[in-house]
Structures are given as C-alpha cells and as structure tokens.
Amino acid sequence: MTAIKEPSFRESVDLMFNRAAALMDLPPGLEEKIRVCNATYTVRFGVRLRGQIHTFTGYRSVHSEHMEPVKGGIRYAMAVNQDEVEALAALMTYKCALVEAPFGGSKGGLRIDPRKYEEHELEQITRRFAYELAKRDLINPSQNVPAPDMGTGEREMAWMADQYARMNTTDINARACVTGKPLNAGGISGRVEATGRGIQYALREFFRNPEDVKKAGMSGSLDGKRVIVQGLGNVGYHAAKFLSEEDGSLVVGIIERDGAIYNPEGIDVEAVHQWIVKHGGVNGYPDATHTAEGTAVLEEECDILIPAALEGVINLSNAERIKAPLIIEAANGPVTAGADEVLRKKGTVIIPDMYANAGGVTVSYFEWVKNLSHIRFGRMQRRQEEARHELIVKELERLDRYLGDAWSMSPDFKAKYLKGADELELVRSGLDDTMRIAYQAMSEVWHDRDDVDDLRTAAYIVSIDRVAKSYRAKGL
Numbered sequence: 001m002t003a004i005k006e007p008s009f010r011e012s013v014d015l016m017f018n019r020a021a022a023l024m025d026l027p028p029g030l031e032e033k034i035r036v037c038n039a040t041y042t043v044r045f046g047v048r049l050r051g052q053i054h055t056f057t058g059y060r061s062v063h064s065e066h067m068e069p070v071k072g073g074i075r076y077a078m079a080v081n082q083d084e085v086e087a088l089a090a091l092m093t094y095k096c097a098l099v100e101a102p103f104g105g106s107k108g109g110l111r112i113d114p115r116k117y118e119e120h121e122l123e124q125i126t127r128r129f130a131y132e133l134a135k136r137d138l139i140n141p142s143q144n145v146p147a148p149d150m151g152t153g154e155r156e157m158a159w160m161a162d163q164y165a166r167m168n169t170t171d172i173n174a175r176a177c178v179t180g181k182p183l184n185a186g187g188i189s190g191r192v193e194a195t196g197r198g199i200q201y202a203l204r205e206f207f208r209n210p211e212d213v214k215k216a217g218m219s220g221s222l223d224g225k226r227v228i229v230q231g232l233g234n235v236g237y238h239a240a241k242f243l244s245e246e247d248g249s250l251v252v253g254i255i256e257r258d259g260a261i262y263n264p265e266g267i268d269v270e271a272v273h274q275w276i277v278k279h280g281g282v283n284g285y286p287d288a289t290h291t292a293e294g295t296a297v298l299e300e301e302c303d304i305l306i307p308a309a310l311e312g313v314i315n316l317s318n319a320e321r322i323k324a325p326l327i328i329e330a331a332n333g334p335v336t337a338g339a340d341e342v343l344r345k346k347g348t349v350i351i352p353d354m355y356a357n358a359g360g361v362t363v364s365y366f367e368w369v370k371n372l373s374h375i376r377f378g379r380m381q382r383r384q385e386e387a388r389h390e391l392i393v394k395e396l397e398r399l400d401r402y403l404g405d406a407w408s409m410s411p412d413f414k415a416k417y418l419k420g421a422d423e424l425e426l427v428r429s430g431l432d433d434t435m436r437i438a439y440q441a442m443s444e445v446w447h448d449r450d451d452v453d454d455l456r457t458a459a460y461i462v463s464i465d466r467v468a469k470s471y472r473a474k475g476l
C-alpha cells in the first residue's frame with residue numbers, strides 16, 4: 001500500500017488555524033503574527049552515563065508571548081522534533097486563551113526513550129536539561145513555566161523545580177517555575193488526575209446539551225455509552241477510570257503500545273492499569289480479547305472514541321473507517337487536518353484537543369497561583385465555612401425536634417453539609433467551572449454561525465479572537 005502524503009503536525013495545526021481565521025475579520029498581518037511560532041531553542045548537551053558521554057537533543061518552543069509567562073509541557077519521547085514541539089506550542093496558545101488561563105503558549109521536548117534509563121540517570125539528564133533551559137529563562141516563574149507531558153510526570157517536575165531553585169537561591173517564587181510537581185514539593189491536589197478529569201467534565205458538559213448530542217446522532221447521557229481509549233497513560237487512564245466508575249460508561253476497548261484489548265461487556269480499567277504496571281503492557285490481560293494490531297481497534301464500533309496517546313493516529317488512511325460518532329481528543333493532535341475533513345463530512349462530532357485536554361493547564365494555573373501566593377487553597381476559609389454551616393445545622397436540628405415525626409433531616413445531610421471544601425474539592429470545582437464556561441463559549445459560535453459547522457473551528461475562532469484582542473491591547 002502506498003503511504004498517503006499528509007501535512008506535518010505543525011502544518012496540520014496551521015491549516016486548522018487558517019480555516020478559522022478565514023472566517024474572521026482580523027486586521028491585515030495580525031493573522032500571520034498570531035499563527036507563527038515566535039522562537040524555538042534547540043539544545044544539545046552531554047551527560048556522562050555508564051562511563052561514556054551521551055549527547056541529548058532538546059527543544060523549547062515559544063509560540064506566543066501575548067501573555068507571560070508562557071506555558072506548556074515537556075515531553076520525553078524518541079519522536080520529539082522541532083515541528084512537533086512548535087505544533088504543540090501553538091496549541092498551547094489557543095488552549096490557554098480558550099480556558100482563560102493567563103499564559104502564552106510554549107512546549108518542550110527531549111529526544112529520549114525514558115524507559116531505557118535508570119532513575120538516577122534520568123535525574124542527571126533532567127537536571128542538565130533544566131539547567132540549559134533555566135540559564136536562558138526558558139524555565140522561569142514569570143517567563144516560562146513547563147509542566148508534565150508524555151513521558152514525564154511529577155518526578156521530573158520536582159527535579160526541574162529543584163534545579164531552578166539551586167540556580168536562583170534568592171527567588172522567593174522559585175517553586176512557581178514549573179507545575180505538575182508532587183504535593184510535598186509545592187504541587188497541588190488534583191493535578192495528576194486533572195487532564196483526565198477535564199475529559200470527564202468536558203463530556204458531561206457535552207451531554208448536558210441534548211441538541212449537541214443529537215448532532216452526533218446520539219441521545220441520553222454518558223450512562224451506558226461504549227468507550228474506546230487509546231493510551232492508558234496519565235490522561236487516558238484517568239479519563240477511562242472516571243467515566244466508567246462515576247458516569248456508568250462502558251470501556252469496551254483499550255489500545256496500548258503492545259496491541260489492544262476488547263470486550264463488548266466492558267473492561268475493568270483499574271485492573272488493566274494494575275496489569276500494565278506489573279507486565280508492562282496489555283498483552284495477556286485475561287478478561288478481554290487481545291489484538292496485536294492495536295490501531296485497528298480505533299475502527300471498532302463504539303459511542304465515544306478517546307485517542308489519548310499520540311498525534312496523527314486518525315489520518316487519511318483510516319478516517320473513513322472510524323465508526324465512533326463522537327471523538328474527544330484527549331491527546332494533542334490525534335486527528336490530522338485531512339482526517340478532520342473526512343470525519344466532518346461524515347458527521348462525526350469531534351471535541352477538539354485545545355478544549356478537551358485543557359484540564360491539565362487549568363489545574364497547572366491553579367498550582368502556579370498557589371505557589372505565588374504561598375498558601376494552600378481553602379486554608380483561610382475552610383473552618384469558618386464549617387462554623388457557619390454548623391449554625392444552620394443546629395437550627396435544623398431544633399426544627400427536627402419540634403416537628404417530631406412530621407419531618408427529619410436526611411441521614412447524611414449533616415455530615416456532608418458540615419464539611420468545608422478542601423483543596424482537592426476546590427480544584428475540581430474550579431476545573432469543572434472552567435470546562436463548562438469554555439464549552440459554552442465554543443458551542444455558542446458552533447450554534448450561532450451558519451459558516452461554522454464544527455467545534456474545532458468554533459474553538460479556534462474564540463481563541464484567535466481573544467489572542468487578537470490581547471495583541472491589540474498591547475498596541476500591535
């Protein structure tokens with residue numbers, strides 16, 4: 001079979017941008033200013049490991065500085081390259097604008113297969129990479145704030161934060177130099193689950209709008225909907241777990257590096273997660289059928305398809321055969337520009353990446369604010385809130401006694417009502433609010449404009465308009 005030529009990831013993002021920009025009335029030149037990537041820094045550095053010097057290549061791309069700091073994850077993968085980092089940085093600009101996180105867009109990457117290194121080696125490599133970036137203010141609480149992405153997590157963020165702190169010993173805001181840190185190193189409750197949680201909140205909001213659900217040819221709620229997820233990493237695992245455990249959805253397929261597992265009766269996500277931790281892949285998992293050619297399962301019958309691994313997995317070679325009426329892009333750029341067109345024509349509804357996976361940057365924003373304010377969310381008001389609730393409960397208890405058998409408080413009302421919100425509850429509430437408001441902004445354009453027939457174009461229009469306003473306010 002001859003391979004079908006598709007644009008690169010960055011070109012794909014630009015094509016989608018252009019589609020939306022063509023429907024807007026931007027001043028001449030501003031469109032290009034917004035689209036182009038401001039700068040990409042490439043660094044090659046050596047680290048002595050196992051008695052030999054190894055050279056690594058890393059990138060940090062800054063797409064737009066209409067707001068600072070700029071923000072975006074750092075990815076560890078062998079496929080990392082300049083084009084990819086620039087595409088991801090551009091998506092960060094639009095994503096932050098859409099969810100009103102006050103940042104410009106950035107992204108970083110290191111060409112490395114992290115599974116090939118011991119923990120202490122990864123620490124050495126990460127610290128050296130962080131040093132190279134911090135030296136040029138590409139890690140800095142007021143200029144550029146990285147976060148985890150594919151192949152990185154809390155551990156790497158803690159090393160980076162510590163490296164920055166060692167280099168800037170008098171910076172009182174040093175902890176705000178990266179987000180996604182562990183709780184004991186200045187992190188925030190709920191950051192690890194945030195992107196997956198955001199997918200859940202995004203889907204809940206979608207299903208709160210029957211008209212939108214109808215556009216995807218479905219009805220009802222998330223309950224009983226069949227889900228296929230690709231990539232059971234940070235994002236995919238949390239999304240699949242929450243949807244199946246809290247919303248009644250049925251995860252029927254899981255696609256991983258070593259193939260896919262499928263069971264129309266539903267798969268226990270937590271059990272598969274534990275299996276992967278123990279065996280390194282899904283192969284051999286007992287309660288489902290294994291297929292070695294994992295990507296073929298993207299084409300299986302389901303209601304909701306969640307690509308949560310890599311970019312470009314739904315492309316011109318398989319788009320026509322995708323059966324899911326609803327795709328939510330948990331990964332960045334999983335659908336190529338060409339595939340997007342094919343799917344749009346078929347009537348597939350796509351909840352776009354820049355909205356769908358914005359939960360991560362939203363909670364990163366909360367973490368950054370927490371670090372700058374040097375206080376945990378809820379610390380001042382929690383007990384005061386509980387004391388006020390206590391007053392009401394006491395009055396209700398008095399009423400309860402007075403009314404006798406005629407009325408009584410519901411059994412668990414007292415315990416639930418008395419409890420003041422802790423940091424995790426506040427973070428989830430802030431995330432939920434953000435996902436709902438951003439969805440409404442996006443769907444308003446989708447519904448109101450005759451020339452917009454998909455959520456992605458709508459999302460771009462909202463974001464580009466906000467970035468443009470911000471540039472104009474700067475006098476550009």
Ligand code: NAD
Pocket residue numbers: 148149150151152195230231232233234235236255256257294308309310311330331332357358360361
């Ligand atoms: P991760 O490294 O935790 O997980 C990725 C998962 O995908 C792993 O389980 C891996 O085994 C699997 N995978 C890799 N190659 C695969 C293949 N060819 N087929 C099937 N599965 C494969 O990464 P993550 O943080 O969950 O990121 C996943 C996607 O979500 C990326 O596109 C990332 O940019 C995006 N994202 C992540 C965050 C975040 O907060 N972590 C935020 C926004 C967007």
